[in-house]
Amino acid sequence: MASLARFRPAVRRIPAFARAIQTSADTTQLQDIIEDQSKPFTVKLHEESFRAYQCETPSLEVEVKKDELLKMYKDMQTMRRMEMAADALYKAKLIRGFCHLAIGQEAVSVGLEYGIKPEDRVITAYRCHPFAVMRGGTIKGVIAELLGRQAGMSHGKGGSMHIFTPSFFGGNGIVGAQVPVGAGIAFAQKYLGKNTATFALYGDGASNQGQVFEAFNMAKLWGLPAVFVCENNKYGMGTSAERSSSNTEYFTRGDKIPGLQVNGMDIIASRHAVQYARKWVTEGNGPLLMEFVTYRYGGHSMSDPGTTYRTREEVQRMRSTQDPIRGLQRYIEEWGLATEQELKQLDKDAKAEVDQAVEEAKQSPEPLAKDLWTDIYYKGTEPSSMRGREREEVHHY
Amino acid sequence: MAAARAAFSRVAPAIASVRARPSLALKRAAFARGYATASENSMTVRDALNVAMEEEMMRDENVFILGEEVARYNGAYKVTKGLLDKFGEKRVVDTPITEMGFAGIAVGAALSGLRPICEFMTFNFAMQAIDQIVNSAGKTYYMSGGNVPCPVVFRGPNGAASGVGAQHSQDYAAWYGSIPGLKVVSPWSAEDCKGLLKAAIRDPNPVVFLENEMMYGVTFPMSSEAMSDNFTLPIGKAKVEREGTDITIVAHSKMVTHSLEAADILAKEGVKAEVINLRSIRPLDIDTIKASVKKTNRLLIVEGGFPAFGVGSEICAQIVESEAFDYLDAPVERVTGADVPTPYATNLEALAFPDTPVIVKVAKRALYRTN
Numbered sequence: 085m086a087s088l089a090r091f092r093p094a095v096r097r098i099p100a101f102a103r104a105i106q107t108s109a110d111t112t113q114l115q116d117i118i119e120d121q122s123k124p125f126t127v128k129l130h131e132e133s134f135r136a137y138q139c140e141t142p143s144l145e146v147e148v149k150k151d152e153l154l155k156m157y158k159d160m161q162t163m164r165r166m167e168m169a170a171d172a173l174y175k176a177k178l179i180r181g182f183c184h185l186a187i188g189q190e191a192v193s194v195g196l197e198y199g200i201k202p203e204d205r206v207i208t209a210y211r212c213h214p215f216a217v218m219r220g221g222t223i224k225g226v227i228a229e230l231l232g233r234q235a236g237m238s239h240g241k242g243g244s245m246h247i248f249t250p251s252f253f254g255g256n257g258i259v260g261a262q263v264p265v266g267a268g269i270a271f272a273q274k275y276l277g278k279n280t281a282t283f284a285l286y287g288d289g290a291s292n293q294g295q296v297f298e299a300f301n302m303a304k305l306w307g308l309p310a311v312f313v314c315e316n317n318k319y320g321m322g323t324s325a326e327r328s329s330s331n332t333e334y335f336t337r338g339d340k341i342p343g344l345q346v347n348g349m350d351i352i353a354s355r356h357a358v359q360y361a362r363k364w365v366t367e368g369n370g371p372l373l374m375e376f377v378t379y380r381y382g383g384h385s386m387s388d389p390g391t392t393y394r395t396r397e398e399v400q401r402m403r404s405t406q407d408p409i410r411g412l413q414r415y416i417e418e419w420g421l422a423t424e425q426e427l428k429q430l431d432k433d434a435k436a437e438v439d440q441a442v443e444e445a446k447q448s449p450e451p452l453a454k455d456l457w458t459d460i461y462y463k464g465t466e467p468s469s470m471r472g473r474e475r476e477e478v479h480h481y
Numbered sequence: 482m483a484a485a486r487a488a489f490s491r492v493a494p495a496i497a498s499v500r501a502r503p504s505l506a507l508k509r510a511a512f513a514r515g516y517a518t519a520s521e522n523s524m525t526v527r528d529a530l531n532v533a534m535e536e537e538m539m540r541d542e543n544v545f546i547l548g549e550e551v552a553r554y555n556g557a558y559k560v561t562k563g564l565l566d567k568f569g570e571k572r573v574v575d576t577p578i579t580e581m582g583f584a585g586i587a588v589g590a591a592l593s594g595l596r597p598i599c600e601f602m603t604f605n606f607a608m609q610a611i612d613q614i615v616n617s618a619g620k621t622y623y624m625s626g627g628n629v630p631c632p633v634v635f636r637g638p639n640g641a642a643s644g645v646g647a648q649h650s651q652d653y654a655a656w657y658g659s660i661p662g663l664k665v666v667s668p669w670s671a672e673d674c675k676g677l678l679k680a681a682i683r684d685p686n687p688v689v690f691l692e693n694e695m696m697y698g699v700t701f702p703m704s705s706e707a708m709s710d711n712f713t714l715p716i717g718k719a720k721v722e723r724e725g726t727d728i729t730i731v732a733h734s735k736m737v738t739h740s741l742e743a744a745d746i747l748a749k750e751g752v753k754a755e756v757i758n759l760r761s762i763r764p765l766d767i768d769t770i771k772a773s774v775k776k777t778n779r780l781l782i783v784e785g786g787f788p789a790f791g792v793g794s795e796i797c798a799q800i801v802e803s804e805a806f807d808y809l810d811a812p813v814e815r816v817t818g819a820d821v822p823t824p825y826a827t828n829l830e831a832l833a834f835p836d837t838p839v840i841v842k843v844a845k846r847a848l849y850r851t852n
Contacts, residue, residue: 205593239626246624253592253629258616264582265617268589268597275545275571275595298582305577459627460661462685467717467764470661475802 106132107377109191109349109411112146114419121150121421133353137335139342139372142360146352150421156198156351157416157427160190160409161434163214166223169442170213170230174386178446179230182257183244184211188381191351191408192315193218196283198351199358205273207253207266208285210245211315211380215285219252223438228445234455235448241459260286260293263312267299270310270371281362285313289320291334303371304341311361312338314375315348321384322393335375348376349406352415379406454479522705527697529671530560530636533678534598536710538568541596544682547574547583548600548637557602558638558697584610584635588617588687591633596682601637604653604691611656618687619662632685636678639667639691640734640785641834647822652786654733657689658762658795664716665762667691669737671701673760676714684716691762693735717764721773725755728844729773731796732783733759736835740783743840754844762792770796771805778810779847783835788817811847816840 111130118125124147134141167185174183186193193214196206208215213226221237229236230244237247247255253269256262266284273280286296291314303310314334318325325332335343346357354376364372379402383390390399416422457470457479466481524532538544546552546561552575555562565573576583580601587599601607607614618631640652657665664686668674674692681688706712722737723744732740737758744754755773759766774780780800782793793815800806800813819833 207589236626238624238628241626242624246621248625248629253589254621254625256617258612261585261612261617264585264613265589265592267582268586268591269593270589271586272590272593272595275590276593295579295581295585298577298579299585301577301579302582302586306574459623459625461664462622462630462632463627465684465686468768 105135105345105347105377106130107347107349107379107406109351109406109408110414112350112352112415115145118419118421124149127352127415127419129350129353129356130347133347133350134357135335135345137333137338137343137345137373138340139344139364141344142356146356148352152198153412153416153421154430156194156355157409157412158430158434159194159197159218160351160412161431162223162437163190163194163217164409165434165438166217166226166441167213169227169438171382171386173227173230173442179244179386180232181243182210183230183386184384185382185386186211186214186380188402188407189315189317189348189378190214191354192348192376192378195348195351195354196313196358199355200281200283200362202251203278204280204362205251205253205266205269205282206285207256207262207269207283208315209256209259209262209287209290211287212245212247212255216247216249216252216255220249221247221252223441224444227442228448231445231448232450233445233448234451235445239455240451241455260290260295262286263290263293263296264299264302266312267303267308267310270303270308271306273309274307279366281309281311281365283311283313283358283361285315287320288314288316288318288325288332288334289323289328291316291337292329300338300341300371300373304338307368307370309365310371311365312341312371312373314373315378316375317378317380319380319384319393322388324393333375335373338371338373341371341373343373343375345375345377348378349408349411351408351412457481522708523700523702524671524675525698525700526671526674526692527558527560529675529701529703530678530692530697531562531564533675533682534561535564535567537679537682538564538572540710541682543594544596544598545572545574545590546598546600547576547587549576549578549602551575551600556600558694560692560697561600580606580609581613584613585617587633587635588613588621588631591618591631591687592621592629596632596634598634598636598682601635603642603649603694604637604639605649605651607635607637607653614657614687614689615660615663619660622686623662630685631687634678634681634684634688634690636681636690637692638694638697640693641818641823642694644825644827644830645823646825650823652691652784652818654691654762654784655786655791655795657691658765658792660763662687663763664688665691666716666760667733667762668760669696669732669734669758671699672703672707673714673720673758675703675707676712677716677760680713680716683713688716691734696735696738699738714760717761717766719760719766719769720758721755721769722758723754723756725753725777727753727777728779728781728847729755729757729770729777730781730783730840730844731757731759731770733762733792734785736783736785739835739837739840742837743844746837746841747844752844752848759792765795765799767796767799767803770800771803774800774805775808778808780809781814781816781840781844781847783816783840785818785834788815788820791815791817793817811849814843814847816843
């Protein structure tokens, strides 16, 4: 315990969000008895679900539908199962290198997907697996990529941090670099006259990068349809937000760009805020900042136990009182939308889906040796040859 | 003799222009217009770059330019002059002084299907953005298993200028040249600039296009073929600017001028130098160099960058590793920038970069001559 004491901050930490936002997953209230479960019904979010900077908070009344809530539940559960499978595969040494898991943060990735349209664009950093699946990828494709196999979404050439779909631009390994790239994607959407929103995500750790502010400035200057989303899970690797950021209110750091802080553990609040943001930028109001207050149960990556810079009690408390999946489960059961048994069946289905995807992924072979040489340059524009490790190792195109 | 002079004038424009300079009035008119007239068929490097961008922007609506001072200022070096007036603010975009940010924006735009031309005021400033160039642009196609191409052009002046000191004079050809996934071009003449920039813009790969500020104002003859709006040159092919039999001199960018001047001086002393204009750093056209070395048996590489780990080092290594090694009658020679941060004082700066006398001296050394 003494060794842990070394890592406890010397100054007693005043929770940065104690004044306003709350991060429980189960405080949304039903407004009226649901007459007809096939129709939308209204629920009311906790009044401390949002904080706004230079804009209005979204209304606390949200319209939801039973089948959508059940789908979101299943998706969150599937994503959690996928990340847990990756955890096991990494420990079995079938996945190597970097593996950053998003367990605990499912409300953000799933909430985002349910709040946007297929033609919208998303880019994030390396904690990207659920986003890749939500944006049109497959669990098998993600797992196979982690295993370094041909069936991987990048054919085994990229690994955990470099997974893409036509509307999802990764998966990026350099902290913060994805934010200007995201602004560029938004720039292109505007240039091409598309009425879409581009969501560029980054973490509390990346939030202090200079290039993030460069992107903010140009997005505001040029009125780009970009939503800059800080996924604040309170730790950048082993450094807490309070120890890295002189201003931990990340939603206020856009200077002239308005911002919205959101309870990232309640998926109904998260999705509602995403819809608000999408509307904001597609109606020509320029960029918007969002900050999802969320939490990761695991360490920064598979190499980090996640307990040297925070207490086990803190992790346990978050898991037991603020888990996004448990929160949605409570809503579904309390509002009479499904029984515990029915939800358990969804849990089993999620597990089965992931297990099958893992099995199929494992069957996929490793890339061929010749695939070392493909995709360095655009197909058809390669030079006559590329060099290997010594002068006789030459690949001719 | 007439044929030799014709060949001479084609490859040594600095000298040719002295002999065949058009009347002052005509020149002034051409300068004011900013273009060479078709009958003259000559153009400055600056105009060739301008015309290349204009033609490609007319050809493809997705081509646009961004960078500092490219629009209203007409370009810090006037390379983008007139383009804002022709194409408007949507397609010629002034950026704040935030290289990392706007290079990233260029990459994002390219990933989304546009064809950005990202200008760096000089490549010294591109160091602020080098992560976006190398990691976001250069490697993404590979890391995505061929799913996500990045057709961006990063262009701007590279290498020595005049009297601008150490932080503004570095040559980055070797740095970008070492990255698989990038193409790196270092043109010399107006024709090179036009053909290669058009090719770079049309190329679906990320291309680093290294110009040279001291070449912007130099006029070169342009073939009628080069005047066409569909004229491109292949990236990765060198050009033999002057044929010879006694020694191969390989150079890129401004050093081609010095190498040709050296070849003229050597010719007076009975040495026929073959001068190769690399045109591209990556892919490197080693085959053209090899064929030349097999003919001349001696190799001298001239470049403006630092000597350590440079373009000359790479060419030397590749030649020594190849069958051309057996054809060498002398060690490979390199003439490079000096291993010093570029000084300001004129006399010291002159000692920091190759000049024609140094090239002549080293060429003779390769020929085992002391005079």
